[in-house]
Amino acid sequence: MKTSLRLLHTADWHLGKTLKGVDRTPEVASALEEVLRLVRSERVDLVLVSGDLMDHPQPSTEAEALLVEFFLRLAEAKVSAMAIAGNHDSGERMERVYRQLLGRFGVELRGQLAFAHEGGVVDRGGLRVALVPFLSERRLAKTLELPPEERHLAYAEGMRRLLAHLAQEGTPDVYLAHFTVAGARVGGGEYVLHLAEHYAVPPGALPGARYIALGHLHALQQVAENAWYPGSLIPLDFGASERAERGVVLVELPLDRHLPARVHPMPTNWGKPLRTFRVRVSQVQESPGERARILGEIEAFPGWARVVVQGPMHLELRDTLKEMERVLEVAWEEEREGDGGEAHPPPSALEEAYRQYLMEAGRWEGDPPGEELVHSFAELRQEVEEHEAGED
Numbered sequence: 001m002k003t004s005l006r007l008l009h010t011a012d013w014h015l016g017k018t019l020k021g022v023d024r025t026p027e028v029a030s031a032l033e034e035v036l037r038l039v040r041s042e043r044v045d046l047v048l049v050s051g052d053l054m055d056h057p058q059p060s061t062e063a064e065a066l067l068v069e070f071f072l073r074l075a076e077a078k079v080s081a082m083a084i085a086g087n088h089d090s091g092e093r094m095e096r097v098y099r100q101l102l103g104r105f106g107v108e109l110r111g112q113l114a115f116a117h118e119g120g121v122v123d124r125g126g127l128r129v130a131l132v133p134f135l136s137e138r139r140l141a142k143t144l145e146l147p148p149e150e151r152h153l154a155y156a157e158g159m160r161r162l163l164a165h166l167a168q169e170g171t172p173d174v175y176l177a178h179f180t181v182a183g184a185r186v187g188g189g190e191y192v193l194h195l196a197e198h199y200a201v202p203p204g205a206l207p208g209a210r211y212i213a214l215g216h217l218h219a220l221q222q223v224a225e226n227a228w229y230p231g232s233l234i235p236l237d238f239g240a241s242e243r244a245e246r247g248v249v250l251v252e253l254p255l256d257r258h259l260p261a262r263v264h265p266m267p268t269n270w271g272k273p274l275r276t277f278r279v280r281v282s283q284v285q286e287s288p289g290e291r292a293r294i295l296g297e298i299e300a301f302p303g304w305a306r307v308v309v310q311g312p313m314h315l316e317l318r319d320t321l322k323e324m325e326r327v328l329e330v331a332w333e334e335e336r337e338g339d340g341g342e343a344h345p346p347p348s349a350l351e352e353a354y355r356q357y358l359m360e361a362g363r364w365e366g367d368p369p370g371e372e373l374v375h376s377f378a379e380l381r382q383e384v385e386e387h388e389a390g391e392d
């Protein structure tokens with residue numbers, strides 16, 4: 001006799017992702033095959049996808065085809081699924097196209113936030129699940145109908161109210177949500193904008209559900225007693241992604257509500273690994289043997305590589321590296337006296353670049369102070385992006 005439900009929690013697929021011109025979609029597709037294999041071998045009843053199914057609001061046809069195929073194959077296997085939009089997805093597309101279409105096959109998708117009485121909490125054979133797609137700060141203020149004087153209410157407080165509101169008629173068993181929990185580790189590839197401190201929700205603001213299935217941060221981790229991120233399906237970007245642990249989370253939810261959920265994080269190594277190699281020009285020039293050893297090591301690496309070279313520009317070395325099929329980027333750094341050899345990571349978003357500009361221009365301390373300017377800049381950019389995406 002069945003005594004518990006078996007849930008498989010995944011997130012941040014980023015279908016359609018390209019890295020330095022290389023389409024990663026085939027790697028995500030293989031990872032999704034592995035997910036389907038796990039669904040069978042682990043006898044999963046319900047699959048939860050916590051946002052960022054797509055990398056881009058206007059995804060490639062291949063990305064869309066894979067998304068549809070995945071859910072149809074689950075439906076054929078008579079496995080239920082629920083998913084929400086993340087900040088990379090077009091909430092409107094998910095709501096108006098995929099929800100309509102895949103809803104016919106028993107898949108519950110939400111692109112736009114709904115309160116409990118509007119369908120924001122679904123009941124599947126007694127299991128109540130709250131579906132909380134990504135909300136920008138601006139939309140959160142609008143959704144909660146905050147008066148202008150409260151618009152600057154922190155994101156954390158807004159989310160706390162929202163999550164609590166969804167629990168008005170009894171706390172749902174499970175939440176699906178896409179946001180940053182304060183204090184969590186990033187896994188690489190997230191937008192800096194949406195990771196800024198004012199977007200983080202403290203663990204104390206999370207509801208007392210039996211399980212909270214989070215998406216947004218790309219590293220596998222537990223952030224509260226009942227809340228987990230599975231991380232992205234594949235390593236998405238150079239930097240933190242190279243080392244972060246990723247995977248899926250298998251959750252056994254006893255039918256007896258008084259029993260706690262049993263959570264099994266399952267680390268995976270899907271997708272090609274990413275690695276940054278650091279090379280000094282002086283090292284390469286030392287001897288032909290040393291040069292062959294270094295280049296051989298890069299060539300033998302089975303994933304995608306970035307090479308950071310330190311020292312004076314060396315055209316022949318640069319061209320040799322650029323011709324290697326798996327080397328996606330060659331970056332040059334001036335060698336500095338007493339430099340520990342750490343490359344400064346490139347600014348990963350416009351906000352980072354703007355922050356750096358303010359510091360360099362000596363405008364960090366001032367009126368208004370730097371962080372406030374960056375915040376306004378981020379809001380403005382977000383407004384433009386949302387407008388372009390046809391939201392509102």
Ligand SMILES: [Mn+2]
Pocket residue numbers: 012052086088190216217
């Ligand atoms: Mn993501």
